[in-house]
Amino acid sequence: MIRRRPSRRFANLAIGSASVLVYVFFYVPVAVLVLFSFNQARTGGRWGGFTTEWYSALFDNDRLITAAQNSLLIAVVATAVAVVLGTMLSLAIDRRTFRGRTAAQQVVYLPVIAPEIVTGVALLAFFSLTLGRLNDLLGRGAQDALRMGRPTIIIAHVAFCTAFVALVVRSSLRTLDPSLEEAAQDLGANAWTTFWRVTLPSIMPGVLGGALLAFTLSLDNFVITFFVSGPGATTLPIEVFGQLRRTISPEVNAISTLIFGASTLLLVGALVVQSTVSRQRSQRIRPLSRQPRNRAAQARATQATHTQLEGQP
Amino acid sequence: MDQHSQRGTVSLRKVTKRFGDAVAVNAVNLEVEAGEFISLLGPSGCGKTTTLRMISGFELPTEGRVHISGRDATDTPPHLRTVNSVFQSYALFGHMTVAENVAFGLRVKRRDKPTIERKVQETLDLVQLSDFGSRFPGQLSGGQQQRVALARAVINEPDVLLLDEPLSALDLKLRQAMRYELTRLHDELAMTFVFVTHDQTEAITMSDRIAVMDQGEIHQLGTPVDIYERPATRFVAEFIGEVNMLEATVVGGDGTRTEVLLSSGDRLTCAPVGDSRLTPGVSVVLTVRPQRVLLTPEGGIDSQEHASLRGELRELLFLGDSTRGTVGLADGTELVAVRHNEDGTHPFGTLRPGDRVDVGWRHGTACLVQ
Ligand SMILES: Nc1ncnc2c1ncn2[C@@H]1O[C@H](COP(=O)(O)OP(=O)(O)OP(=O)(O)O)[C@@H](O)[C@H]1O
Ligand SMILES: [Mg+2]
Numbered sequence: 016m017i018r019r020r021p022s023r024r025f026a027n028l029a030i031g032s033a034s035v036l037v038y039v040f041f042y043v044p045v046a047v048l049v050l051f052s053f054n055q056a057r058t059g060g061r062w063g064g065f066t067t068e069w070y071s072a073l074f075d076n077d078r079l080i081t082a083a084q085n086s087l088l089i090a091v092v093a094t095a096v097a098v099v100l101g102t103m104l105s106l107a108i109d110r111r112t113f114r115g116r117t118a119a120q121q122v123v124y125l126p127v128i129a130p131e132i133v134t135g136v137a138l139l140a141f142f143s144l145t146l147g148r149l150n151d152l153l154g155r156g157a158q159d160a161l162r163m164g165r166p167t168i169i170i171a172h173v174a175f176c177t178a179f180v181a182l183v184v185r186s187s188l189r190t191l192d193p194s195l196e197e198a199a200q201d202l203g204a205n206a207w208t209t210f211w212r213v214t215l216p217s218i219m220p221g222v223l224g225g226a227l228l229a230f231t232l233s234l235d236n237f238v239i240t241f242f243v244s245g246p247g248a249t250t251l252p253i254e255v256f257g258q259l260r261r262t263i264s265p266e267v268n269a270i271s272t273l274i275f276g277a278s279t280l281l282l283v284g285a286l287v288v289q290s291t292v293s294r295q296r297s298q299r300i301r302p303l304s305r306q307p308r309n310r311a312a313q314a315r316a317t318q319a320t321h322t323q324l325e326g327q328p
Numbered sequence: 329m330d331q332h333s334q335r336g337t338v339s340l341r342k343v344t345k346r347f348g349d350a351v352a353v354n355a356v357n358l359e360v361e362a363g364e365f366i367s368l369l370g371p372s373g374c375g376k377t378t379t380l381r382m383i384s385g386f387e388l389p390t391e392g393r394v395h396i397s398g399r400d401a402t403d404t405p406p407h408l409r410t411v412n413s414v415f416q417s418y419a420l421f422g423h424m425t426v427a428e429n430v431a432f433g434l435r436v437k438r439r440d441k442p443t444i445e446r447k448v449q450e451t452l453d454l455v456q457l458s459d460f461g462s463r464f465p466g467q468l469s470g471g472q473q474q475r476v477a478l479a480r481a482v483i484n485e486p487d488v489l490l491l492d493e494p495l496s497a498l499d500l501k502l503r504q505a506m507r508y509e510l511t512r513l514h515d516e517l518a519m520t521f522v523f524v525t526h527d528q529t530e531a532i533t534m535s536d537r538i539a540v541m542d543q544g545e546i547h548q549l550g551t552p553v554d555i556y557e558r559p560a561t562r563f564v565a566e567f568i569g570e571v572n573m574l575e576a577t578v579v580g581g582d583g584t585r586t587e588v589l590l591s592s593g594d595r596l597t598c599a600p601v602g603d604s605r606l607t608p609g610v611s612v613v614l615t616v617r618p619q620r621v622l623l624t625p626e627g628g629i630d631s632q633e634h635a636s637l638r639g640e641l642r643e644l645l646f647l648g649d650s651t652r653g654t655v656g657l658a659d660g661t662e663l664v665a666v667r668h669n670e671d672g673t674h675p676f677g678t679l680r681p682g683d684r685v686d687v688g689w690r691h692g693t694a695c696l697v698q
Pocket of ligand 2 (some may be wrong): 376377378
């Protein structure tokens, strides 16, 4: 026992410092980014005083603004479509029985696992082929040919976002008690009402989580987008990359800071929503064996209940 | 009978359910009367849930028909059947308050708001949860959740209420309280209850009639007293309570009495039996409850009114409220007698292990089963 103690302390230390390092590695660069977006010095690693000049310059950088609008539009549309498709897909492969169901369950995550470069190249090949055929069919020449742009980016984003939404929704479907849906039917609800009143609200945390994930992934996707974007439309990550290659522009720091702030807000919002919901619904159905045995535990449990209820009207 | 008076009846007609090759329910016939409390009792996997789910409509019978309230409901989907269920897991909607849960059935039937509100309050009163309407199910104890599940079902005034082991998730004390609660609810609502359980005490204390099931078949349908005192099959005798079982062969008899030869070599008359299948040569099992077995010194049993056997007292076991005597018969088979201890005196007098004794029982208390 005595000999073990130092090793345990060492383990704690190792785990603790590893965790700290993870945060340091992630947040120090972000902090630098934020700091430099307010840095008057245009280049180099020195601090030239505080300014918001880059933020105002941002709004004059038309290319960045257009790219940002594109990104937002694409993310919103792709997320909306992916949430609907992904949820329907999860319901289909988890709640229906059909031939090839197991296979369908296996391949649904392929876009999640496949390297983005593969997906990107594949989509590029697919779009060149179909657009070429379509142009031939419509008799369009070099002038008015259909090219890759926002629609192809949206389709590509829908493709991988759907897989991520399905991933998240399926995990919440799997923990959903199937007798809930039977209970709804038993009480007179048809399939439609059962879905809207019971199934969907029950898996809503999963659906929202999936939407959040899809939105974020779409917003900052680079590799796939790079392959399927055309001259007409770029997204923010691609535009930022392009501008950085030419000059180091502090405006890029500014817009990155804004995006980071926005995603943090989004994440905090999602966490708040989820914790409110789960606090309301906290399932206290405990198996008998886990019921508090002694008085003290019972008292604690009762107290917990009271604390929990104080928030209620 | 006209439709109206059949409201609340359930009739299963040669209902069979197969899952692939496995037969879960085998040609079951069951007539449930309006307003009765009937239990489906049997060990795990005997097909109770499957039977219940064919009444609620969640399983389609492979063969046979299901009639509810006098109408053939075999092909009616669950949401159109006039039955409601209480699920074993309660299946409460976690995202709705208690009141919303209870109102669900009336909402989907588009009843008007004042009616819904009034009935929700009435039903919550009925299950003694008047002040819990605005809570969420996750904030209730197991017993309270159970009562919400009950309220949510009975508010729809179904012809038949189906309950699948509703008490099994509760601890012993709560289970006993809920037994009483359910019986009270049944009396108040005058609704047909079909109750599934594997707990014989639950079935015996609550039911008007019990259907004892094993391996997809109903072995016996009868009142708790019938089932306990006159088990129809060896399985029923063994499943309900403690029982002595003696292997025997029919050697004679007439319409009212049957003579059997026990493996111990004793000949006994069992009366009345009146089962035409008990012809000489058939092997049977004689069953008798330990509480019905008399245990006396040799010659102490009146053989006019009693069947009696000779044996040796092997063991006496004091059990607190009763004493249990084990007697070895001539061929070594054992017979158990249990007697209540009264005001401190020994229920079997001065008998001690090793004594020669007579054991017996009043004619009519033992049953022959196959
Ligand atoms: N969906 C199903 N697919 C295949 N077999 C099933 C299915 N449902 C039930 N069975 C089988 O049918 C038989 C009866 O099952 P059922 O659930 O009716 O038993 P039960 O009497 O309710 O048991 P328990 O007391 O354990 O709940 C079992 O052997 C079970 O394995
Ligand atoms: Mg069952």
